[in-house]
Amino acid sequence: MSRAILVALGTLAASLATGPVAAADGKAVYDKSCAGCHSVMAPKNGDKAAWAPFIKQGAAQMTATILKGKGAMPPKGGAASEADIQAAVGYLISQLQ
Numbered sequence: 687m688s689r690a691i692l693v694a695l696g697t698l699a700a701s702l703a704t705g706p707v708a709a710a711d712g713k714a715v716y717d718k719s720c721a722g723c724h725s726v727m728a729p730k731n732g733d734k735a736a737w738a739p740f741i742k743q744g745a746a747q748m749t750a751t752i753l754k755g756k757g758a759m760p761p762k763g764g765a766a767s768e769a770d771i772q773a774a775v776g777y778l779i780s781q782l783q
Contacts, residue, residue: 712777719764720774727758737782748775 721731729736740748752771755761765771 712773712775712780715765715770715774716777719766719770720778723759723763732782734782737778741779741782745772745775745779748779 724731729740740751749768749771752759752763752765752775753761753768755763762768762771763774765774
């Protein structure tokens with residue numbers, strides 16, 4: 687397993703151990719549940735070109751993908767609830783458009 691994946695998994699484990707974040711705060715959810723992995727694995731934080739195809743699919747499709755998991759990303763991406771995921775997706779889209 688690559689070092690980047692091990693770092694990302696450690697970050698995910700640490701975020702899960704600290705409990706859920708209020709769903710209303712998309713930035714807090716993203717920072718806690720998403721940013722650790724997306725700082726080392728694709729699509730990386732802030733890479734508008736890499737995120738563009740996902741954002742083009744829309745928030746509902748992004749949320750559905752996160753709920754199921756994809757590649758190295760576990761189901762729910764480490765977030766506590768669908769409401770958390772929706773808040774994080776909304777935050778992400780607002781930052782990358």
